[in-house]
Amino acid sequence: MKRALITGVTGQDGSYLAELLLSRGYEVHGLIRRASTFNTQRIEHLYRDPHESGVRLFLHYGDLANSEQLTNIIYNLKPDEIYHLGAQSHVRVSFEMPEYTGDITGLGTTRLLEALRRSGIKARFYQAGSSEMYGDAPAPQHEGTPFRPRSPYAATKVYAHWMTVGYREGYTLWACNGILFNHESPRRGETFVTRKITMGLAAIKAGRQQKLYLGNLDAKRDWGYAPEYVEGMWLMLQQDEPQDYVLGTGETHSVKEFLTEAFGYAGLDWQEHVEIDPRYFRPTDVDLLLADASKAKQQLHWSPRVRFPELVRIMVDADLEAAGLKPIGEGKKVLERYFGTWHR
Ligand code: NAP
Ligand code: G4F
Numbered sequence: 001m002k003r004a005l006i007t008g009v010t011g012q013d014g015s016y017l018a019e020l021l022l023s024r025g026y027e028v029h030g031l032i033r034r035a036s037t038f039n040t041q042r043i044e045h046l047y048r049d050p051h052e053s054g055v056r057l058f059l060h061y062g063d064l065a066n067s068e069q070l071t072n073i074i075y076n077l078k079p080d081e082i083y084h085l086g087a088q089s090h091v092r093v094s095f096e097m098p099e100y101t102g103d104i105t106g107l108g109t110t111r112l113l114e115a116l117r118r119s120g121i122k123a124r125f126y127q128a129g130s131s132e133m134y135g136d137a138p139a140p141q142h143e144g145t146p147f148r149p150r151s152p153y154a155a156t157k158v159y160a161h162w163m164t165v166g167y168r169e170g171y172t173l174w175a176c177n178g179i180l181f182n183h184e185s186p187r188r189g190e191t192f193v194t195r196k197i198t199m200g201l202a203a204i205k206a207g208r209q210q211k212l213y214l215g216n217l218d219a220k221r222d223w224g225y226a227p228e229y230v231e232g233m234w235l236m237l238q239q240d241e242p243q244d245y246v247l248g249t250g251e252t253h254s255v256k257e258f259l260t261e262a263f264g265y266a267g268l269d270w271q272e273h274v275e276i277d278p279r280y281f282r283p284t285d286v287d288l289l290l291a292d293a294s295k296a297k298q299q300l301h302w303s304p305r306v307r308f309p310e311l312v313r314i315m316v317d318a319d320l321e322a323a324g325l326k327p328i329g330e331g332k333k334v335l336e337r338y339f340g341t342w343h344r
Helices: 012-023 042-046 067-077 093-095 098-119 152-171 193-205 224-236 255-265 295-302 308-322 332-341
Strands: 002-009 027-032 057-061 081-084 125-131 174-180 212-214 245-247 274-276
Touching: 002 012, 002 067, 012 027, 012 042, 012 224, 027 067, 081 098, 081 224, 093 098, 093 152, 098 125, 098 152, 098 174, 125 152, 125 224, 152 174, 174 224, 193 212, 193 255, 193 308, 224 245, 224 295, 245 295, 255 308, 308 332
Parallel strands: 002 027, 002 081, 027 057, 081 125, 125 174, 174 245, 212 274
Antiparallel strands: none
């Protein structure tokens, strides 16, 4: 049985990845932060009391700020694969907390790489790189496009990217970077724009909210469906050699288009409900992200099936249901068609 360690297991991607690895027979260990309230909602459906027999998901307290704990976990577990997804992952927040973002998202990666190097354990290592690193580099962006980061978060991810390359080349660690374009789902954090929109419109539909306040509506993103991206992470670690890969859909849409699609699907006009609040603008934003994922398509045979309108429908249906309303139903159909289940 293969053993995997996931940092960020309580996040959107970590929860889908844990699900995927468990379904493939792995023993899965997740790093979680100590909090005074439960922060494990996204993995509750996977968790079982470790006293029961046959349990394959285990959680360990740890923080990316604490190298001692990271070293102990790696040394004691001796994982076959490490998926490093933990991060302060919010771009707007990184402008408010640049030092903290550098510590957790940047140095956190170095702490893990160094713990792995010192342990002498031959685990395969995945580093969660981001399309945000491309900043204002011309689109479409691919593995050879130079990084031009435009936020503390992006600069920090560029640092983590090159540290991973450095440990691969300098110490022959089996380490790779996924450069993932935006991927969303009903488990997306509530303050990222897609989820904020689908939750907001569900609250408006339910009569619990009048207005939705947003920032820059002109930014364009290459938005895909998160469960397909964690499959790509896994594929990267199954290759003969560690390499870096871009994952994205090859389609780009503005925030305004997301609003039109989502509100239109729910039978509403977004212009009657959305107001602009300057506090959601960033000192510098990224205008256009568009993936050229041909390397992943050729080498990993990875290509996402869920397209933009389908993603929007999945998210709107899920948030309508969460708000106690009847889903419209197209999102459920998409999931059943591609994945044979209404799993969120
Ligand atoms: P997410 O939902 O924000 O999850 C982040 C995870 O990191 C959470 O489990 C969080 O724990 C954990 N974390 C934060 N600070 C930590 C710390 N100090 N110590 C230990 N764990 C900590 O992010 P995501 O969307 O799943 O993304 C996963 C990774 O991919 C991130 O590195 C992100 O930057 C990167 N990425 C995401 C996308 C995307 O579109 N989603 C695209 C490219 C790259 P809590 O639950 O306790 O907060
Ligand atoms: O949803 P966002 O916050 O995602 P962003 O900044 O693209 O970052 C996400 O994707 C990256 C991959 O490219 C990840 F690495 C990162 O961890 C994260 O998952 O914002 C998307 C766009 C931005 O241009 C933002 O300015 O939406 C615009 N926007 C407009 N109004 C808003 C809002 N963003 C947020 N979060 N909230 C708003 O009210």
